[in-house]
Amino acid sequence: MPTTLPPVSAHVESHFQSGESVRDVVIGMSDGLTVPFALAAGLSGAVSSTHLIVIAGLAEIAAGSIAMGLGGYLAAQGDAEHFASERAREEREIIERTRDEEEEIYEIFERYGVEREESRPVLEALKRKPTAWVDFMMSFELGLEEPRAGRARQSALTIAVSYIAGGMVPLLPYILMSSASEALLVSVGVTLVALFVFGGVKGRLTGSGTWKCALQTTFIGGLAAAAAFGLAKLFNRI
Amino acid sequence: MPTTLPPVSAHVESHFQSGESVRDVVIGMSDGLTVPFALAAGLSGAVSSTHLIVIAGLAEIAAGSIAMGLGGYLAAQGDAEHFASERAREEREIIERTRDEEEEIYEIFERYGVEREESRPVLEALKRKPTAWVDFMMSFELGLEEPRAGRARQSALTIAVSYIAGGMVPLLPYILMSSASEALLVSVGVTLVALFVFGGVKGRLTGSGTWKCALQTTFIGGLAAAAAFGLAKLFNRI
Numbered sequence: 001m002p003t004t005l006p007p008v009s010a011h012v013e014s015h016f017q018s019g020e021s022v023r024d025v026v027i028g029m030s031d032g033l034t035v036p037f038a039l040a041a042g043l044s045g046a047v048s049s050t051h052l053i054v055i056a057g058l059a060e061i062a063a064g065s066i067a068m069g070l071g072g073y074l075a076a077q078g079d080a081e082h083f084a085s086e087r088a089r090e091e092r093e094i095i096e097r098t099r100d101e102e103e104e105i106y107e108i109f110e111r112y113g114v115e116r117e118e119s120r121p122v123l124e125a126l127k128r129k130p131t132a133w134v135d136f137m138m139s140f141e142l143g144l145e146e147p148r149a150g151r152a153r154q155s156a157l158t159i160a161v162s163y164i165a166g167g168m169v170p171l172l173p174y175i176l177m178s179s180a181s182e183a184l185l186v187s188v189g190v191t192l193v194a195l196f197v198f199g200g201v202k203g204r205l206t207g208s209g210t211w212k213c214a215l216q217t218t219f220i221g222g223l224a225a226a227a228a229f230g231l232a233k234l235f236n237r238i
Numbered sequence: 239m240p241t242t243l244p245p246v247s248a249h250v251e252s253h254f255q256s257g258e259s260v261r262d263v264v265i266g267m268s269d270g271l272t273v274p275f276a277l278a279a280g281l282s283g284a285v286s287s288t289h290l291i292v293i294a295g296l297a298e299i300a301a302g303s304i305a306m307g308l309g310g311y312l313a314a315q316g317d318a319e320h321f322a323s324e325r326a327r328e329e330r331e332i333i334e335r336t337r338d339e340e341e342e343i344y345e346i347f348e349r350y351g352v353e354r355e356e357s358r359p360v361l362e363a364l365k366r367k368p369t370a371w372v373d374f375m376m377s378f379e380l381g382l383e384e385p386r387a388g389r390a391r392q393s394a395l396t397i398a399v400s401y402i403a404g405g406m407v408p409l410l411p412y413i414l415m416s417s418a419s420e421a422l423l424v425s426v427g428v429t430l431v432a433l434f435v436f437g438g439v440k441g442r443l444t445g446s447g448t449w450k451c452a453l454q455t456t457f458i459g460g461l462a463a464a465a466a467f468g469l470a471k472l473f474n475r476i
Binding site: 030031034035037038039042043046047052054055056058059060062063064066067068070071074078081082109111112113114115117118119120121122124125126128129132133135136139140143145206207208216220221223224225227228229231232235236 | 302309383
């Protein structure tokens with residue numbers, strides 16, 4: 001085992017982990033910080049009282065967190081069902097269509113320039129252990145990883161809570177202040193800072209660059225808010 | 239080649255395809271049909287004129303499509319960058335840490351009960367073709383597939399357009415009618431039908447069941463709208 005590089009299993013594990021909870025928080029919070037922020041900013045271009053903006057903001061946060069959370073739940077559950085049904089199919093196929101499945105293993109290796117006589121020992125080894133053979137086909141033929149149990153519920157909760165947490169940041173100034181134009185200024189300031197910090201943390205965790213991701217996230221939020229504000233101003237004149 | 243089962247390459251291809259454009263349309267339209275619908279319904283519980291609901295709805299659609307579209311663009315671009323940097327790392331490692339990488343191949347096969355002497359011919363074959371070796375490590379060690387070129391831009395556009403198309407369905411009654419309570423009834427009717435049809439098509443395309451997915455999608459939209467409506471009613475009294 002090399003000492004400077006992590007072992008294969010730890011390697012895969014770290015990829016797997018970052019593709020789960022971090023992704024759910026990122027999904028929920030990106031939209032939570034952006035859309036309620038932009039909506040509130042947009043409405044500030046059309047109304048002067050914060051009361052209606054708070055109602056719209058809360059309605060949006062409720063709708064968004066339910067839509068994204070339940071959406072995430074069903075997506076994760078769909079992944080789990082898809083995996084189970086594909087696995088059941090592979091289990092049948094290695095029994096009922098043994099020759100075809102053997103052929104598929106040869107074809108997988110041929111894509112990497114491995115000749116039939118070179119991959120045959122692997123095939124023989126897999127045929128000794130049907131469960132390992134099915135696992136092998138799931139990963140290497142279909143590229144499917146088994147979803148963790150309980151993943152769907154955890155994913156739904158993480159996304160929904162992140163959305164609500166993100167959405168309350170831009171809305172808080174409107175809740176605490178009565179003038180929409182003043183609350184807008186505070187909301188813009190606080191939310192751009194929050195987007196920048198969140199983007200930076202996201203970039204660090206996902207390995208796509210702290211500063212780059214901070215700037216990108218701030219840019220998306222700012223652009224969405226500016227577009228919503230401009231559209232509301234424009235439409236309010238009609 | 240079996241005649242009743244598709245060849246491995248077509249098999250993988252169909253998985254790949256359904257994981258792309260269909261997923262983007264589903265992502266955009268699910269949220270587009272749900273969140274603007276729920277927001278408009280929620281505001282109908284607080285205001286009587288449709289004017290402000292249309293402004294809020296348009297602001298939300300602008301913000302949501304930008305946030306989701308650009309978010310999708312950056313996510314796809316991030317995937318492409320991640321793939322390129324991991325590939326460059328693997329290319330270095332098979333030269334600089336040849337022994338470690340050989341060890342990793344043995345470990346990959348050992349997980350499936352394939353002994354060292356059985357996987358050695360595959361290792362020898364991969365060593366003849368360094369490019370195939372790197373490809374093999376990308377797929378089988380890291381589980382990464384190369385993103386298609388131009389994927390990021392196409393993904394962004396598909397998500398944004400789907401969001402706008404979805405969001406205009408619930409908003410149209412408010413644009414065409416002046417009474418919020420009347421527009422709400424039409425919007426609820428039209429959107430629940432749209433959610434049901436969209437959910438059914440989605441379930442058919444993704445293979446997760448036409449009727450089941452139709453009911454689930456309608457349920458999420460209805461629940462989000464009911465929650466937004468109730469919250470707005472409640473908060474409007476305070």
